[in-house]
Amino acid sequence: MKRRTRIVAYTAVVVAVIFSVGSVLLYNATPKPKRLLETVAVDFTTGDADFQRSMNLIFEQPLVAGNRIAMLEDGEAIYADKLESIDAAEVSITFETFEFWGEKAAGPFVEALVAAAERGVSVHALIDYYGSVDAEADKFERMLDAGVEMIRWRKPSWYQLARFNHRTHRKLLVVDGRTGFIGGANITDRWLPDEDGQAYRDHHFRVEGPVVGNMQAAFVDTWLDASGRLLLGDVYFPELEAQGELEAQMVTSAPREGRHRMRKMLMVAIATAEQHISLGTAYFYPDAEFLEALIDARDRGVEVNILVPGDSIDKGFVRHASVNRWRPMLESGVAIYEYQPSMYHAKLVSIDDRWASIGSTNLDNRSFRINAEGNLNVFDEGFARDIRELIEADIRHAERYELERWESRPWHKRLAGWISMLAGAHF
Template identity: 65%
Template sequence: MPGDKRVQRRTKLKWVGVTALSIAILFVIGSVILSNLTPKPKRLVEPVVVDYGLDDPRFARSLGGTLPHPIVEGNQIEHIEGGEAIYAAKLEAIEEAEHSITFEIFEFFGDTAAAAFADALAEAAQRGVRVHALLDYVGSMPAEEEHLERMEEAGVEVIRWREPAWYQLPRFNHRTHRKLMVVDGAIGFTGGANVTDSWLPDDDEPGYRDHHFRFTGPVVGNMQGAFVEVWLEASGELLHGDAYFPELEPRGELPMQMVSSKPREGMHRIRMMFKYAIAAAWERITISSAYFYPDPSFLEALIEAAERGVEVRILVPGDSIDYGFVRHASVNRWRPMLEAGVEIYEYQPAMYHAKLITIDDRWASVGSTNIDNRSFRINKEGNVNVYDEAFARYVRGLVEEDLDDAILYTVERWEERPWHKRLAGWVSSIAGAHY
């Protein structure tokens, strides 16, 4: 009998231990999930009220003082349209590199696109160029192992951003979404395109519709600085010297500003910047975004702009969107904007992936940022602001050209949505708000 009691006691203690361990494991998993799904606090919670326009010197002075990188003069920008041209321009720059290449990308995979970049970066490293590739772990999960090995064996320093590790689990959802490349510290690229075969035409199917930009001039130093900051965080290595930061002479006349945003309290800079620019708009706001799902206060800023007489046009993907749940959740919120006069268009021929914003033909911002909570509060993003009327008009023209292949979404269409799409939007808004 005493022996039976000891066995029972040990059994009971064993189950208590298992139960405690199970609770501890569930607590850890729950904490990780909660940390990933709960957005960081917004720093800008009050409405922005501006009594001057973007042509007033106070606008540029405020952004120049508020954002970490200053506005720098003497820059030049070249527009590149479509995946084939974007990849060709970047590959040509890689082939001509002499000193360094810094390469940061969200999605990186594919038999054609990623293979070409892997080969080009590897060949650059083999001829003595210092090559650093920062690939987002989630965005590069489908990458062929042979492409990664090809780069590493050639001497490319490859880091998979936020690769799973126990000490990084609470930050696993914090991705780098930037599309940033700097060659020899003197030529910079950014825009909407990742590096996958989706941006290339396939038989009769067009590739994703996108826009990219090539920069020269002093702003490239700040683009490089944005990469170096993340590389330091990822590797503990500081990149410095002439190979990365050469003396940059003026190459044009455009004032520009590099802007980076991070998933940390007080560093949701692009959301703040966009809300400020929208509040200063007097005439027109033109936006294109692959994913349009911002928070209610951002939507209210657009509604207020439309109600004070500003023409607000937003171009988003149609049925071809690759993440349909984002579209359903977004559409559920559109009615107040549509009733206020905001014009929302859906691009038809292919997945629309460009991220462009231009206001009052005086200011434009181009880069990796979508108009959604993930870009604003969870991802690392990078944009370049251009303070120039001619370029701001040019960006508006790019969106207007794409509007020719888009359909206006009306209030009537919103009201006629079938119940299953409304339900899908409601479910998506709960489950996918922080996708």
């Protein structure tokens, strides 16, 4: 009996030692990239060549000329345009999304992707596992049976448990390597009107021109990570001619691997602002340094407008945690607006009517550090003005959150905010 007890004890010690040594080796083999720990100070603005050159080189993702971008508003229009492009596909479709479920929303996409595969189009679908847990299993079976190469990103497995929380939050669709779609809208019934006519408010964009190749490269990189296979050739990367006058840059961000680009990108852009910063985001819970960058901009006379969801937000705990940290911004004159008609889900940035960023990135820790994200930066006065005007049009359906309201919040909302903050808000 004593011998058995000693064996069990020795085994426990050996396991503990192996676990400890393994943990040390793991964390040393996969170092975390250092975050930007202070606000950025620059001597140039969005209108200077130094800004474009810095953004081009710092993020190692090129600025590409000759593009055209069309704006799409809300689920019905967004889905219709995407489905029309899928139906017209001749050689390839690459599709990446976070949420994917619902008979009204996901159903038509399944049928369109199946039809494309059956007529000989190479179809690759990368669908986040967590974001598609509500989808019926037969939808995935139907796609696979038709020849769609479909992978559910980060499906739970024993060897990937440490990365299960690393979701793909991108919303990318590229058809024939020539037409790309990017923006905030997932594929679920929430983006379509319900019985009361309510639907998520969102914006998406159809892109044509050489930068579509960079959008395709973003998908191919994640597909390689998911499948071990590399997509190459003119089926995916045809020669692309200029389709417009816009200069654009596809920027990607991913957990680990030293690719936390979105927060750094936005902090550099905020530091260049001279006149106004307009932000539209579904979830607003950045870190203290990011909030300080906005306050610094306001202190130097920049108009700062932030549009977020109101009571209709689908993750109330994020809102409570966010509001708890608003006082310094409100005192500095940062204007925060809460959208009233429905859940506001857009991700829009415009600075000085010179630079805009559109895509999947929210202004929160999850987008900055945990998710795979993709944004398209556009260096154009007209386009940046259009993005600002999109935000301002939605602000007309919002209520400004005043300092007096913050100070008079009931105790239970303050408590909910503190609990959410302690829990990490958006993890």
